[in-house]
Amino acid sequence: MKASHRDALLRKHLKYLQKKYGTNLRFNFNNLKENDRLILLQPIKNLCIPMKDPFILQQHRILHHNNDLEISSDCENQFFFMIKTLYSMFKERNYQLLSCSNANQVLQYSSSSEDKKLRLTVDSRNKSHENDILSNSNVFNLYLCYFHLLKNYDFLENIKEELLKKLEESEQIRRESIYSNEMKFCKICSVLKDELQTLKEKYNNISKNYTISQMEKERSVMNYATGEKRLLEAQKSIKLVEKKHQEALKENAGLQKKLQRAEHDISKLATEMNSKCSEIMQLRNQIERHRDSDNAKEMKLKWAQNRLKIITDAQEESQAKLNECLAKNTELKNQCEFLQSQVNDKIKMVNKTDENKVTILDQQLKEQQARLIMERHVIEDAENTRIKLQKEYDILLDRQRIADKENHLLISQIHSLQREFTECKTEVNFLRASLEREKEKVQTLESQLSQMETLNKHLETKEQRLCALEVELKRLQLEKADFQADIEALRQREIQMLDFTQKLTDKNVQLQCNFTNIQSKYHILENSQHPLEQRIKKCMEDIASLEQNLSREKIKRSEECNVLAKYIAELTLYNQTLLYQLEDLEGEKYILRKRYELAIREMNREVYLRRTKTENNKSLPDASSSENCANCEESALKESHSQNSSLNEIGNAKMYDVLDKENLYKQLIKLQKINAKRAERIDFLEEHSHALLKELQKKTKIIQNYGIPCDINTNHGKF
Known part of the structure; x- marks a missing residue:
């Protein structure tokens, strides 16, 4: 049924009710939907009647007992208003008309889905209006017929037959009273013709509505099929989401394992880094020690070279002195030989001379003896000097030998130091190479650490994605729950539709009621959401x-x-x-x-x-010769000099004497x-x-x- 046609019919009924009873009733037609839900307003108190059970309104009293619903009104003028509200309630509650008695103004309805009954009574306090209501029973019946014709076509046909019977009875009454009440019957005939035309129009409208209802039924079947398709698609999507969730959980577990492995590798790398750093520090310290030892050895080498230079200079000086002493010795030897030759020549000359010259010769001999004594003294002095010089020469030779030995020792030490220096250089080069290797290892470890940090960042992003997926999964689970609720509702609806295939005529109304129930549930779910x-x-x-x-x-x-x-x-x-x-x-x-x-x-x-x-x-006497003392002093000097040469930290020989x-x-x-x-x-x-x-x-x-x-x-x- 179209909304415009329905609104026109409702407006007609409202005008009729306002003319007859003067009730200030009006409808809000803006919120009308396809499920024929109406929001009814009472303009006197500006109150909205909600479609809920139970409710209390001024001048309307509704009591909801265990199995019965009783509604009463204090005013006859609002009887039709109550019927409208009841009709909207019946649509929601799936009630059907059982009986209607206009004399007692009682309506009894029953629900097909629930074993409940509804009874409507009107207490008419103003008895003056009672006859008007009873006299207008046809209008009441017509009004009820309008609402029931909307539901069932068979019921409308029965109403049509009853109306035709009533029309025939009215025509018979009109024929009997043709003479007395011609004018009245003419008016009545015109009214009846108008009513017939209206009924025909209503019948046409009802037939149209029936065709429309069939079309809506087909649409509902198509909607049901599309709903099932959507349900299957939703189930497939739910299964896919569950699979994705399981895969995401597996990926999460794998990523957590990778994270643990990465943390373990990071800890291992950190320990290795610490060990390598400690090794590098040890190697650096060893290099510094080797450098210090090299510096010390170089200082020792320089000191030994300086000492060698000093010793060589002293040796050269001693050799020069030796040469001078040897030259003096040779000169003295030559002088002694020359004097001996002169003495021998003079002796020969004396032997050749005469005896007369004995006295002269004696004197000359004495002079020569004196000279010889002097020369002997000179020769002895020269020999003493020669002996001294020879001793000095021997001392210098000993010193030279000692110096040569020391020189050889120093040369051997220099060679050993050079060898050690080369070994230290090789060790330093090896340590440098090892240092470079360790640096390369440290760089590789740092690169691995950077890679692990990038992996950690990647894992954090994956964790965030997993959190987002979990949130989506929760949302999908909520949607799944909603879908399951909808599925259960749709299953119930499917059962109802199976019954509907058996009883097409009865289930048409039930489908509309189910649709209204689903919408109410949807609103309830929206409210609960x-x-x-x-x-x-x-x-x-x-x-x-x-x-x-x-x-x-x-x-x-x-x-x-x-x-x-x-x-x-x-x-x-x-x-x-x-x-x-x-x-x-x-x-x-x-x-x-x-x-x-x-x-x-x-x-x-x-x-x-x-x-x-x-x-x-103590052993030697005090009157020992000067030569022995000199020898002792010289031996002591030699020993002290040897000690001084061997021990560098002790002072000179003079200090030992003191x-x-x-x-x-x-x-x-x-x-x-x-x-x-x-x-x-x-x-x-x-x-x-x-x-x-x-x-x-x-x-x-x-x-x-x-x-x-x-x-x-x-x-x-x-x-």
């Missing part, structure tokens, strides 16, 4: 707050990790500094021990020399005290280094056991 949407909004707000809290916690945890990393780096640096201090102290200890041993050896040698000197001084026994003992006591203090210091430093190593080991164990494997929360709590 608002709290769900509010809950979803709250859930989204909670999710946003949780994400913010999660980001804050991530930032906190990253800061805590950075703090822990800094703390671990400081501990490692402190450990390395302690190790360097320990190594330096061990080197100092070794050097001090060597110095102490050298000093003790030197002091023992000095004591031994002094003892030998004192024993020699020192007494007491000074030597005092120096020994001082050195022993210094060595005892140094030994105590070394022991204290060793104990301190062992204690520091134990503390470092404990801290590293604590960090390994509690810092690295545990969660960040536990780390923060413990540290």
Whole structure:
């Protein structure tokens, strides 16, 4: 039935009711839909009558008992208004007309879907209007027929037969009273003709409405088929979404495993990085030590070269002095030979001369003897000088031999130092190559770390996608629930449609009622969806707050990790500094021990020399010859010179002559005290280094056991 035609019919009935009863009733035709739901208004109080059960309105009282519904009114003028409201209610509640009695003004309706009955009664307090209502029973019947003809075509045909019977009866009555009431009957005939025309028009309209209802039925069948198709498509989409959800869950599990592996690899790489850094630091320290040792060896080489230069210069000077002494010795030897030759010549000359010249010769002999004595003294002095020079020459030769030995030793030391230098160079080159390799490894590890960071970012993006997919999955689950609810409703409707195929005529009205029920359910679902949407909004707000809290916690945890990393780096640096201090102290200890041993050896040698000197001084008499004293002094000088050449830290030979026994003992006591203090210091430093190593080991164990494997929360709590 078209909306415009229906509105025109309703307006006609309203005009008739307003003319007859003067009721101020009007309809709001703007909200009319295809399911014939009307919103009825009462303009007197501006109240809207809702289509719900039970409800209370002024001058209308509706009571909903267990199985019956009773509606009563206090005014006869609003009887038709109540009928309209009941008709709209009957459409929603699936009621059907059982009986109608106009005399008692009672309507009884029953529902096909529910075992309920409805009874309408009108209490007519104004008895003056009662006859009017009873006299206008035809209008009432016509009005009821209009509403029931909208529902059932068979029922309309019965009403038509009844109306024709009533028309025939009216015609018979008119024929009997033709003479007395011609004018009245003419008027009545004209009225009846008009009514017949209206009825024919109504019949045509009803037939049209019937065809329209059939078309609507076919449309409803097509809608049902399309709904089933949509349902199947929705089920397929739900299955696809579930498959996607399962795949997403699998991908999430795989990504979580990859994340765990990546975290494990990152921890391994971090440990490897730390170990490589420690190795690099050790290699750098070794290189620095080798550089220091190379510098020290170069200094020793320079010092040995300078000493060699000094020794060679001294050797050249001694050779020059030797040459001068040899030249003087040869000159003296030549002079002695010349004098002997002269003496021999004179002796020969004396033997050849005469005896007369004995006196002269005696005098000359005496003079010559004196000269010879003088020459002997000169020769003795020359021999003494020659002996001294020879001794000096021997001393210089010994010195030269010692210098040659020292030179050979120094050359061997230089060669050994050069070899060590080349070895150190090779070691330095090897260490540089190893350093470059370690740098390359560090670069590769850094690249791996960057790759792992990119993987973590990719995993975070995938997690965000998974969260979005989960949100979509929840939404789809909600849609699935809605679809299932719709499916259940559609199944019920399918059952009703199967019954409808058996009883086409009866189920037409039921389909409309079901449609109205579905719309009411839809509105109920819409009303119930608002709290769900509010809950979803709250859930989204909670999710946003949780994400913010999660980001804050991530930032906190990253800061805590950075703090822990800094703390671990400081501990490692402190450990390395302690190790360097320990190594330096061990080197100092070794050097001090060597110095102490050298000093003790030197002091023992000095004591031994002094003892030998004192024993020699006691054993030898005071009237020893000057030559022996000179020899002793020379031997002492040789020994002291050899000691000075072997021991570089002791002073010259003159200082050893000056020192007494007491000074030597005092120096020994001082050195022993210094060595005892140094030994105590070394022991204290060793104990301190062992204690520091134990503390470092404990801290590293604590960090390994509690810092690295545990969660960040536990780390923060413990540290």
